[in-house]
Amino acid sequence: TRRSFLKWSGVAAGGTALVASTTNLGMPGSGPKAAAEGLADADKTVWSACTVNCGSRCPLRLQVKDGTVVRVLPDNTGDDSLGSQRVRSCVRGRSIRHRIYNPDRLKKPLRRKAGTKRGDGQWEEISWDEALSEIATKMEGIKEEYGNEAFYINYGTGVLGSTMACSWPPNETAFARLMNTWGGYLDHYGDYSTNQITQAYPYFYGDWVAGNSLDDAENAQLQVMFGNNPLETRMSGGGLTFVTQQTKKASDVRTIIVDPRYSDTTVGIADEWVALRPGTDAALVAGLIHVMLQEDLHDQDFLDTHCVGFDEDHMPDGAPENASYRSYVEGKGTDGTEKTPEWAADITGVPATHIRSLAREIAGAKPCAITQGWGPQRHANGEDASRSIFLLAAVTGNIGKVGGGTGAREGGVGLPIVKTFNTSLTNTDSNKIISSFSWLDAIDHGDQMDTFNAGVLEKPEPGVRAGKVPVDDEGNPTNIKLDVPIKMVWNYGSNSLVNQTGDNNASVEILQDESKAELIVTCDIQMTVSARYSDYVLPGTSTSEENDIHPGENATPMAYGIISSQAIDPLYECRTVFDICGGLAEHLGVSDQYYDGKDREDWLRDAVKATQAEDPDIPDYEDWKEMGLFRKNAGSVISLQEFRDDPEANPLSTPSGKIEIYSDRLARMAEKWTFDDFRPELVGDKLNPLPEYTDTWEGVLDSRESEKYPLQLIGHHYKQRTHSSYGNVDWMQEAHHQTAWINPIDAQERGISNDDDVFLYNDRGTVMIGARVTERIAPGVVSLPQGAWYTPQPSSEITPPPGANPEMPVDTGGNTNTLTSLHPSPLAKGNAVHTAIVQLVKA
Numbered sequence: 001t002r003r004s005f006l007k008w009s010g011v012a013a014g015g016t017a018l019v020a021s022t023t024n025l026g027m028p029g030s031g032p033k034a035a036a037e038g039l040a041d042a043d044k045t046v047w048s049a050c051t052v053n054c055g056s057r058c059p060l061r062l063q064v065k066d067g068t069v070v071r072v073l074p075d076n077t078g079d080d081s082l083g084s085q086r087v088r089s090c091v092r093g094r095s096i097r098h099r100i101y102n103p104d105r106l107k108k109p110l111r112r113k114a115g116t117k118r119g120d121g122q123w124e125e126i127s128w129d130e131a132l133s134e135i136a137t138k139m140e141g142i143k144e145e146y147g148n149e150a151f152y153i154n155y156g157t158g159v160l161g162s163t164m165a166c167s168w169p170p171n172e173t174a175f176a177r178l179m180n181t182w183g184g185y186l187d188h189y190g191d192y193s194t195n196q197i198t199q200a201y202p203y204f205y206g207d208w209v210a211g212n213s214l215d216d217a218e219n220a221q222l223q224v225m226f227g228n229n230p231l232e233t234r235m236s237g238g239g240l241t242f243v244t245q246q247t248k249k250a251s252d253v254r255t256i257i258v259d260p261r262y263s264d265t266t267v268g269i270a271d272e273w274v275a276l277r278p279g280t281d282a283a284l285v286a287g288l289i290h291v292m293l294q295e296d297l298h299d300q301d302f303l304d305t306h307c308v309g310f311d312e313d314h315m316p317d318g319a320p321e322n323a324s325y326r327s328y329v330e331g332k333g334t335d336g337t338e339k340t341p342e343w344a345a346d347i348t349g350v351p352a353t354h355i356r357s358l359a360r361e362i363a364g365a366k367p368c369a370i371t372q373g374w375g376p377q378r379h380a381n382g383e384d385a386s387r388s389i390f391l392l393a394a395v396t397g398n399i400g401k402v403g404g405g406t407g408a409r410e411g412g413v414g415l416p417i418v419k420t421f422n423t424s425l426t427n428t429d430s431n432k433i434i435s436s437f438s439w440l441d442a443i444d445h446g447d448q449m450d451t452f453n454a455g456v457l458e459k460p461e462p463g464v465r466a467g468k469v470p471v472d473d474e475g476n477p478t479n480i481k482l483d484v485p486i487k488m489v490w491n492y493g494s495n496s497l498v499n500q501t502g503d504n505n506a507s508v509e510i511l512q513d514e515s516k517a518e519l520i521v522t523c524d525i526q527m528t529v530s531a532r533y534s535d536y537v538l539p540g541t542s543t544s545e546e547n548d549i550h551p552g553e554n555a556t557p558m559a560y561g562i563i564s565s566q567a568i569d570p571l572y573e574c575r576t577v578f579d580i581c582g583g584l585a586e587h588l589g590v591s592d593q594y595y596d597g598k599d600r601e602d603w604l605r606d607a608v609k610a611t612q613a614e615d616p617d618i619p620d621y622e623d624w625k626e627m628g629l630f631r632k633n634a635g636s637v638i639s640l641q642e643f644r645d646d647p648e649a650n651p652l653s654t655p656s657g658k659i660e661i662y663s664d665r666l667a668r669m670a671e672k673w674t675f676d677d678f679r680p681e682l683v684g685d686k687l688n689p690l691p692e693y694t695d696t697w698e699g700v701l702d703s704r705e706s707e708k709y710p711l712q713l714i715g716h717h718y719k720q721r722t723h724s725s726y727g728n729v730d731w732m733q734e735a736h737h738q739t740a741w742i743n744p745i746d747a748q749e750r751g752i753s754n755d756d757d758v759f760l761y762n763d764r765g766t767v768m769i770g771a772r773v774t775e776r777i778a779p780g781v782v783s784l785p786q787g788a789w790y791t792p793q794p795s796s797e798i799t800p801p802p803g804a805n806p807e808m809p810v811d812t813g814g815n816t817n818t819l820t821s822l823h824p825s826p827l828a829k830g831n832a833v834h835t836a837i838v839q840l841v842k843a
């Protein structure tokens with residue numbers, strides 16, 4: 001601890017107060033009681049919040065002395081019962097001072113030095129006026145030459161949890177409001193979290209459908225979680241990490257977890273671990289259903305009344321013969337292979353005897369709560385993985401039941417916060433929309449992208465997450481095309497220029513070509529990896545420097561929201577994004593429309609008023625601000641209950657009104673979709689009308705056949721960080737090291753022991769990092785937790801291992817995306833970053 005104090009005590013703002021605070025934190029005599037009550041002589045204690053995108057949201061009580069945050073305290077309201085639970089922050093939130101006062105904090109606007117390349121790290125400090133007027137002038141030039149479709153707001157979730165500072169979805173950001181006063185911009189559908197499952201939903205359920213909330217598992221006989229890890233991905237003490245443990249404690253519901261890793265959730269609540277190979281859930285499900293069909297364990301009634309496409313008697317008009325799922329399992333489909341447990345065992349690595357016993361147990365448990373996390377779908381063909389898990393819930397008849405579930409990720413309730421600032425203007429420009437993962441393609445060759453080759457879609461109705469495939473009168477897909485490539489990228493609260501997207505080295509190459517993207521502007525609080533690849537970097541304020549409203553997340557049965565009060569003055573020359581976009585609006589001559597006569601706090605009051613109209617329980621702005629956290633018990637979520645009870649009266653929004661196990665729309669799209677227009681390696685990709693298993697690029701079979709890259713790489717979401725946020729916090733680095741997880745069998749073969757430095761590499765890049773040798777990961781699989789800071793060292797300084805690409809730098813930060821691919825998934829054009837093959841050797 002002492003070492004980390006030394007490391008940054010001299011650097012941060014308000015140095016004196018900071019030293020006082022760290023002294024206090026380390027004070028051995030203060031004892032647990034004093035620690036809980038905080039610093040006795042603080043000037044004030046204010047409600048603030050941690051607003052990063054970790055799937056939770058925590059209030060923080062910041063203690064301020066002499067204008068500096070000196071101590072971070074958790075929620076002290078609520079209790080330990082579900083519905084009114086205390087929202088204790090996790091260790092990241094408790095270390096937020098180290099993020100507020102981090103040495104990487106940006107101080108002044110920066111301009112990339114003339115004559116240097118993006119990424120060279122050569123900057124000039126400039127005034128706000130210079131920065132905003134230069135950016136505005138460049139924006140005007142781009143608009144004149146290319147029009148508004150050339151402006152893009154990049155994916156970025158660093159301030160997802162705020163209202164005025166909101167960084168995602170794009171149409172709820174301050175930059176979107178600015179652009180909407182000025183002709184619009186190119187929007188995106190989907191998100192890096194859920195691209196594949198979002199685009200899978202329409203073809204199975206019609207719309208986004210939640211699972212039952214996780215507290216409802218107390219009514220289940222069995223809970224089965226596919227790649228769902230709430231104990232690490234919803235870490236708030238008020239969140240699902242608490243809910244799942246309380247539910248397990250209360251009901252002792254038997255819990256099976258299907259995951260290549262023995263995750264923290266497996267540690268915490270599982271009775272059984274099914275260690276399948278990554279990307280093979282659809283094969284496991286086919287094997288399970290084979291057993292159920294042979295032993296007549298499936299729910300034929302539910303399939304007959306609520307679904308189409310399961311067997312030959314229930315197919316949509318015009319579907320070819322033997323295209324049903326039953327035919328696929330029985331080996332009568334086009335591949336002619338019966339999906340026996342032995343077939344599934346060979347692909348998944350789960351023994352056939354285990355598949356048989358699992359099938360009997362899952363089908364026999366009435367009801368059975370089946371959920372999935374988003375790990376299974378962040379893969380090549382992740383769309384089919386997620387649909388296959390929905391299918392398992394359908395075949396066992398658990399959909400719409402208390403104690404059952406839809407096979408989707410757990411549902412949740414929240415407060416209906418209406419963000420009037422962001423939604424009172426709509427995008428006035430084009431009807432076109434691209435996948436959140438297609439933007440590098442759109443920079444590189446946007447004017448060649450269309451629906452069939454790149455998933456350019458029509459904008460959906462507000463609030464709908466999936467884009468719409470354009471169709472003609474007969475329902476056949478038609479083609480729309482982008483007119484121009486992306487020329488300006490706005491990157492706010494995002495480390496997704498490089499670091500969070502995929503294939504860092506290839507991304508850098510595209511971004512460094514100034515003939516492509518002409519203007520890249522980042523607004524962040526710190527000098528991140530992405531900021532390095534920008535032309536201008538604008539210093540933003542952190543949540544502690546602002547007033548804002550923060551919707552709570554994933555605490556069902558509790559719904560809650562936080563209003564934070566500004567704890568300290570903006571540091572250095574930092575500005576709120578409201579002011580930054582306001583300044584740009586002034587330079588672009590649209591400030592009247594942008595402000596609409598209101599300041600930042602007016603908009604916050606406005607949002608509370610609009611929210612009260614939706615939910616009369618919501619307190620007034622001032623009262624809420626005083627209480628910090630407002631909570632209510634909103635009850636459990638049971639999804640599709642009405643559809644289950646009466647499918648005729650409550651049809652789904654699919655063309656048939658039923659669950660579509662075979663999708664006629666996907667069959668028609670499959671005839672038009674092309675995959676090899678830009679990348680020869682996309683040959684072999686396909687759309688499947690059924691949720692079937694596909695042997696994909698860099699899947700398990702490739703790893704088995706490849707002498708060069710025999711290991712499958714995934715990169716789980718990790719408790720050290722929220723993506724890259726908190727990744728530069730010394731306390732967090734000390735608490736949870738960045739290491740590559742590898743099974744002892746694979747480690748032994750390579751002469752690797754725990755803590756040895758290793759190289760991980762493939763054609764796309766090389767990482768050097770410590771090894772964690774552990775039976776908590778399946779043999780043949782490596783996990784390098786996603787989000788570490790990409791730190792490329794030239795190959796002249798660190799020699800890559802023999803066999804690695806000698807051209808590529810060695811990333812000593814250990815970022816997974818140094819090894820992942822920009823190859824999009826076939827339907828969603830999503831980030832398949834859990835699909836990659838690598839070699840691992842001792843360094």
Ligand SMILES: Nc1nc2c(c(=O)[nH]1)N[C@H]1C(S)=C(S)[C@@H](COP(=O)(O)OP(=O)(O)OC[C@H]3O[C@@H](n4cnc5c(=O)[nH]c(N)nc54)[C@H](O)[C@@H]3O)O[C@H]1N2
Pocket residue numbers: 052053155156157158159165192193194378492493494495496499500501502523524525526528540541542543715716717722723724725786787816817820833834
């Ligand atoms: N390989 C691999 N890659 C992945 C994933 C994976 O599973 N594997 N997961 C993907 C997923 S699900 C997601 S959501 C994305 C997340 O990707 P990003 O949304 O890019 O997430 P972060 O890395 O947290 O970046 C957030 C940025 O916001 C900044 N920020 C934080 N607070 C503030 C603030 O108050 N003001 C301003 N201006 N900036 C602030 C942070 O400094 C940080 O640079 O990553 C994706 N990338």
Ligand SMILES: Nc1nc2c(c(=O)[nH]1)N[C@H]1C(S)=C(S)[C@@H](COP(=O)(O)OP(=O)(O)OC[C@H]3O[C@@H](n4cnc5c(=O)[nH]c(N)nc54)[C@H](O)[C@@H]3O)O[C@H]1N2
Pocket residue numbers: 053054055192193194226227228229232233234235258259260261263276277278279280281373374375376377378379714715716717718719720721722723787834
């Ligand atoms: N601590 C922390 N919490 C976070 C985040 C974070 O960065 N840090 N990020 C937040 C965000 S934005 C999101 S989107 C969510 C992400 O939530 P998820 O997408 O659910 O998280 P992942 O870790 O990618 O995957 C969940 C589990 O799936 C497993 N898995 C990987 N591939 C497969 C597969 O093919 N099949 C199966 N069955 N399992 C597989 C992984 O080992 C992991 O344990 O987490 C949120 N919470």
Ligand code: SF4
Pocket residue numbers: 050051052054055056057058088089090091092093094234235236237722
């Ligand atoms: S990282 Fe998430 S769980 Fe941790 S304090 Fe922040 S909001 Fe809460």
Ligand SMILES: [Mo]
Pocket residue numbers: 053192193194
């Ligand atoms: Mo995410």
